[in-house]
Amino acid sequence: MRKLSILAILLAATAFLAGARLPPHGPLPQPRPDTGAATSPTPLPDNTEPPAPADVPAPQPKPDVKEPETPAADQPSAPQTEPGKPEPAEPMQGPPLPPGGLKSPQTPAEENKPPAEQTLEEQHLTIEPESDTEHAVCTAELRALGVVFKDTPRIDDGNGCGIDKPIIVSEVLPGIALKPEATIRCPAALALARWLKDSVIPAASAALPEQGRLTTVNQATSYMCRLRNGAETGKISEHARGNAIDIASFHFEKGEDVAVRSRREDPTLTGAFQRTVSAAGCIYFTTVLDPESDAAHETHFHLDVMERKGGYRYCH
Template sequence: MRKLAILAILLAATAVLAGARLPVHGPLPQQRPDIEGSSAPTPDSNAGGTQPPPAAEMPTPEPKPDNQKPETSTPNETATPKTEPAKPMQGPPLPPGKENPQGPTEENKPPAAQTLEEQHLTIEPESDADHAECTAALQALGVVFKDAPRIDDGNGCGIDKPIIVSEALPGIKLKPEATIRCPAALALARWMKESVIPAASAALPERGRITTVNQATSYMCRLRNGAETGKISEHARGNAIDIASFHFEKGEDVAVRSRREDPTLTGAFQRTVSAAGCLYFTTVLDPESDAAHETHFHLDVIERKGNYRYCH
């Protein structure tokens, strides 16, 4: 009897559960009451639930003010604050008439970029006393020369007291005649007497004495190495002379050319006189210096601070 009672209870519970129905829709959330213009949901007669208001009635979010910082950053944004571009530094005002025009000028170009005209150079003056002392030393050595009128080719090219040398030493012609300043002629004569002639006698005695020195350039108005811009050449000031070859009583001329690897006495002669040149000139450039001097010695008497000399 007890078992039958339990079975009857189970059957009754099953019937109750089978008759229960779940609602078709779960509960829908109510719209936020703090948004202006919102409306309460209306019953859906067909589905028994609620519908949202038509799209035209949905509230539109108000745009944020322009100065409001966005809550999140996009990949194109940066955390670095935006700063104003740096303004160029300005120096003191220029005097009237000296304002900077557009583009480079003679004043702000580096010396290496200036033409001879842009450098506004002047001829170096020579004192009468210094010139008289120098020419007296030339006469004592037997140099054949004559004074010439002042040369002024403009742009700093010229010689205040030029001389024309026809013999570097007695019996040794200078071909062609060289127009130079006296200090350059004096250095040439001393180099020839004290170094070139003794070296030739030691290295090439079979050729006899030197009778001619062939020069390639003396005075010439130009920049260094004939460039269009850069420093003025010492040739344009009468301070330089280029020696191309030596003519002897016998045999061929000894031409100045690259002889660094020349194992002969001719090579030894040229290397010796090139090295000795720095005792008399402040600049010596030979064929081993660069391509611009591969056929001659460049010798000049430019004055540098501390009596500095450049010999290569």
């Protein structure tokens, strides 16, 4: 009896749930307490953009873009290229290439040689011009030191050999002869006079007082048109430009001449004198080569005023 009652209750509940339906409308949203009643958005008229959000700036109108100018009749327009493709290279200007392509111009044989292998004729050198003002200042300094010299006409022996404003020096300081006379440029003569006055004479007085006063400076070479060391090829000598002089010996009132020769191991005062004046020469000349430098200078000092970049000097 009890089981029948439970079964009847289950059947009745099932029939009730089957007939139940959802309400036709769900619950309506309630307005937030701080905003009041909800309002429906006002419909926008046709063709109207919705307003932009407050935190995004409104788009600015695009600037006017000028249309490309039409090229003039005599100016071709730029070629159009497809996106992603490189622009074509500009055509080379000039006459058409000969059959077989370009050929290197013929170069004279001497221009293919390095300078060390060129003769004097192959170097195509010219004489360096000298400033009238600088020459006048230099010769005035020579006269102030008591140098005896004379001007001589311009020398041009070709191939770059020559002196624009040469002078001939016969007395390098008062009472000190230069034998034989030397044809050189004024700057070389001025360096020689200063070296003798400030270094050679004081060194001789200290090291060789018993030989008395210096009376003669014997030179071996002044101006001469040739390459360095008299070689057949190579760079032009500073002798060929009037910038150099070779000193062979010093003659004093008493005793023997002091010849310039190898004195590196000479323990005497004569050796000390020669080493001293050789080192001092670099104060006045830009190049000093003494008997210790090489075989070509075993018997003399080579002194020159060659100008080098940065005031560089070569003294050996």
